[in-house]
Amino acid sequence: MKIEEIRKMFPALQGMMNGKPLVYLDNSATSQKPREVIDLIDKMNGGMNANVHRSVYKLGDDVTELFEKARDTVAKFINAPERENIIFTYGTTSSINLVASCYCARFLEHGDSILVTGDAHHSNLVPWQLAAERVGASVKILPLKENGEWDMAYLGNLLDKSVKIVAATHISNVLGLVNPVKKLTELAHSLGIPVLVDGAQGVVHSKVDVRDLDCDFYAFSGHKIYAATGTGVLYGKKKWLEEMPPYMSGGEMIDKVTYAHTTFAGIPLKFEAGTPNFTGTASFIPALDFAARVSSGDLKEPVEKETGEIVKYLSTELPKIDGLRLYGLHEKGNTENKVPVFSVSIEGCFPSDIAQILDKLGIAVRTGHMCAEPLMNRFGVTSMVRASFACYNTLQEAKFYLECLNKAVRMLR
Amino acid sequence: MKIEEIRKMFPALQGMMNGKPLVYLDNSATSQKPREVIDLIDKMNGGMNANVHRSVYKLGDDVTELFEKARDTVAKFINAPERENIIFTYGTTSSINLVASCYCARFLEHGDSILVTGDAHHSNLVPWQLAAERVGASVKILPLKENGEWDMAYLGNLLDKSVKIVAATHISNVLGLVNPVKKLTELAHSLGIPVLVDGAQGVVHSKVDVRDLDCDFYAFSGHKIYAATGTGVLYGKKKWLEEMPPYMSGGEMIDKVTYAHTTFAGIPLKFEAGTPNFTGTASFIPALDFAARVSSGDLKEPVEKETGEIVKYLSTELPKIDGLRLYGLHEKGNTENKVPVFSVSIEGCFPSDIAQILDKLGIAVRTGHMCAEPLMNRFGVTSMVRASFACYNTLQEAKFYLECLNKAVRMLR
Amino acid sequence: MKIQDIENEIVEEFSAFTDWMDKYEYLIDLGKNLPIIDNGYKTDGNLINGCQSRVWLSCTISDGKLYFSADSDAIITKGIISLLIRVFNGQSPEDILKSDLGFIDKIGLKENLSPTRANGLLSMIKQIKLYALAFSEKRRDIKEEKINKKEGEK
Amino acid sequence: MKIQDIENEIVEEFSAFTDWMDKYEYLIDLGKNLPIIDNGYKTDGNLINGCQSRVWLSCTISDGKLYFSADSDAIITKGIISLLIRVFNGQSPEDILKSDLGFIDKIGLKENLSPTRANGLLSMIKQIKLYALAFSEKRRDIKEEKINKKEGEK
């Protein structure tokens, strides 16, 4: 019943699709927004709107204050040591591109290498490929085991002196496994190698503490964690952020500009060129307030309970479908580190056919390579069907999904 | 009276500041939003929300359609030949950085140069400085005349074979003069040199036709033209966009990805890495629908009339204030190419003092270097006071501004 | 039979279905029965990449009429392809160029042709029209022959 | 006089003003009368960059008490500086470190100390406290002397 109350906070969940009540299971692609987020954006667009920083009037003060409060909120949410560790970007992709561009410009040289985990989203692979190409460095891949876990056995060999940075997936958007990021970071640090964590899914499905993880960078998107689209975060340790050159330039990220030469502001502004998405970014405040209730507040217990049941249910029931392969499950059916993200392929049933039938039944799932083509190749498929659940999804929806999936399979075979 | 009706479409204009009715004259920094924009964003956040591209369910189709319709809307608004000419970015700054990075990566070499107009906003200067620095090229500046116009006499000498691109300001955010961009482009093209136009203000205050201007790139921000924050446009000719390497990478901008190598999608997607700000970007539809009414529709006449009167009034009355210098006015008091952006300095009155007093009177203006420090240096000041008017501002507000400015001066002297 | 008549015929057939499930089951059946393209023609040259599913299309001309065979890895897509082929097969390039395929909307499959679905169908229709265009221009001076996509694009 | 007492005195004085204009006019007057910092001290070392306006601050110690002189290119900022100097001048480093400047809020000038205004005032207060900190730690082993910002920061 608690989940039903949570659902009421999200207007989108009251919607219909193709004449059926919407069952939204594409949360790893983007989350729905709680009422408080919608209202804040509405309020800002409707009046609390003025460009941030350096204005000398009340309205501008108010918006700037909100924008900077969002920085405090994010810092607190991931337990960053200081607010200056938080750079606002436009999403995980732009956060990672920033590091791939600026860290590598400063620290990557010909012959060096970058280690990327094999479950990487394109956004945490391609920027490194391009950065490596630019200087003649290479990208190495940490292989995956058959069940989707990192194959840590390879790590010793891969982590050598040539590696200048490790790019790791906290939780893969395909496999839904919480990876041993802390352990990886310890190992990398023992060789003096920094670690960037792609937390696009990790920040949604686990309680993130960047000081505990001790990672050097942590990237995530606002739109996947209840905030507005076009918002993102890059957490970085100060020592790196201060050493790195700026990424984009222009606007208020400067110290002094002449026609001949420019010096730059300190962090975080150095990395925030141009007018930021101040309205969207301010929505981190209500979004993360809500997320904190889920990860450590009053909603933790009911959500954990429901999610746990969903994971158990689908981990057990999905494989009963004839010819179905479920990707990303810890050995011996251990569901401890599994989050409610279920990617499958089913013999004789093409993913987009399944999704089309589910669509007619009101269910939104994702199919295709899910921006992880090499991962598809790893498992010998071109496409999967993914159902990804959020804190507002119910066991009942999981059951309905299974029922409809079975129906689709019957129709297609 | 027509203007009063326009004002009613903007909820923010009904607001108060410091207990006084808000007189918002900081429109060059960011515009207020019409009801239709606010409502669309509200509707999307409240239900019409799913990640764009490649989804196989109705909700995703609907959002994708809206996002792509925004592309058509923008293309039509600036008369781009094809929808593929339109790249969605996060603002003018990110549009210009994209070109400075990708065009220069491909076409700028050691010893080359870039010509930037002397009225450039930092966002159209610093990215070129950094791009030039990277390869050992230089940045040349087209000087300004005392009245703020480009000094075209220098152009012949400056435009030589070493110049690989010209970065021009359509309308300066400080001077408010419509620059002869078409003429500049003709000259540059006669030498085979492409031209990027910073249209952050130009797109708001003039009817932009990129085919008529014949510029190679045109950049602008959504938030200054009634759309959501965190949105922007880069128009580019296909021949350049196709030749340029991608900027950010990751997400759906790929063709094929393997661990070893990646190939990229065609334009425009090649330049749109990661989840775009789809909700914000969709707001270009109602925003530009409104802007089109102002630039060429039923609101053109009343707005032109009111704006014309504001320009005449302030161009005449401001200079009557003792010790006041008004920057950016065509010779002989010609106000034809002047848009309602008025930057001044007043002897013995420091800009931020003036703004603080105006703030108490409900008036929002901007002070400081306005992201154009070299331009301040050019005129021997560190700071100005700028009042910038939008289609919804009235002559009455201009009069009130003048009255309050006089009051501030009296208090400060 | 004229394109418009075949379209009408299909609309008539689909009017018998009372809900989407019957319709989809019919499409799936059609898809299953679509004569698989000769493996020889399932080449990269005949491939239309659609992100969600791939479509292969090959075209033959005989007696001034065009004939198509096609395949897809998605069965519903294949079912729709089979409808398209039924409409287009044996038609003249000119008639194909003129057709607007209004029946797709009428039988309620519009979303399958939307560019957002990226299932290759839209590109396939574009390709069919390109073939038709190529033949309508070339037919006077070409022999009956099989051409592959690359030629059709010229 | 103690810091708190001076603060109370200022609050008392400001309570006479019925509207913001009187208050601002008073501040402007104060600003005009603020003894301009010796040009010799208007150095880069004493400059606090505040984007909207610049502030120069110099500090002297005498008899274990701190004395400040300052300037700004904005007159209202200067007026507020003059209030701050009135509060801090002749105080011991320890008392300065303990002060919370609650009077600024009480007299309704809070927004002037907000970081968003970037007028240098907040940095100036930080700098004053840094001086106080430096002297409270060093006073036992230093002679009375003038120090510049760089030293104060140590």
Ligand SMILES: Cc1ncc(COP(=O)(O)O)c(C=O)c1O
């Ligand atoms: C002329 C000009 N160029 C560029 C910009 C930068 O725009 P944004 O901050 O939206 O990226 C602005 C806005 O301040 C501007 O007025």
Ligand SMILES: Cc1ncc(COP(=O)(O)O)c(C=O)c1O
């Ligand atoms: C693991 C992972 N990394 C990166 C991204 C990219 O995020 P965005 O598209 O918001 O930049 C995603 C989202 O699809 C993701 O799931």
